[in-house]
Amino acid sequence: MTSSHNAKALGHKSRKASRAIFGCETVSKGQPAGISRPLDDKLENRSGEVRPAHSLEEMIADWKAKHGEPRRFERGASTDYLSIKAYLEQWGYRVRYHRSRFSVSNGRGRPKMLSRRQLLELVDEFRTAEGLAPILSEAA
CATH class of the missing domain: 3.30.210 (Beta Polymerase; domain 3)
Known part of the structure; x- marks a missing residue:
């Protein structure tokens, strides 16, 4: 049974079954066959997100300010x-x-x-x- 037969079985003559079921246009993006996701402008335009520019030293200093210095263990210390x-x-x-x-x-x-x-x-x-x-x- 093809997708057009599935659509006709659902009561829709020319629409794809995915449109009839989910009510949105779908597209497959490098996923396994049969899996599709809705077209969404927010998903497509991720490059517009603003990310803070921190250097590694700044991130380490922030972590130490929150959590204190990391614990140090002597050589050979183990919990086995x-x-x-x-x-x-x-x-x-x-x-x-x-x-x-x-x-x-x-x-x-x-x-x-x-x-x-x-x-x-x-x-x-x-x-x-x-x-x-x-x-x-x-x-x-």
Whole structure:
């Protein structure tokens, strides 16, 4: 069944089905077959938009004014399981991964079951005590 048959089925004799359905002229612009978009002067004349001319240095200065200096981490700092486990072992904590949670123990009492976020919050407590940048950005 061709598009003229589709248009006739919709009750329109000479119009294309897209005009009958959408009520506007359509055109295909390098899109896959069968996909068309409405002709719109606003879409065609995008070059008239005014964009502020900022240099890279100005954009960096604006970002630093809003957010402060970016956090810096020492070489080798990582948030993977083995790095966190080794870091907390320096502080006397034992970390194990069990059933998608972390078991954290310092040798006294029952181990605490923590989520990954809670584990990173614990690591951040020790990092800030050492004067290092915290891992979680909200703690910064």
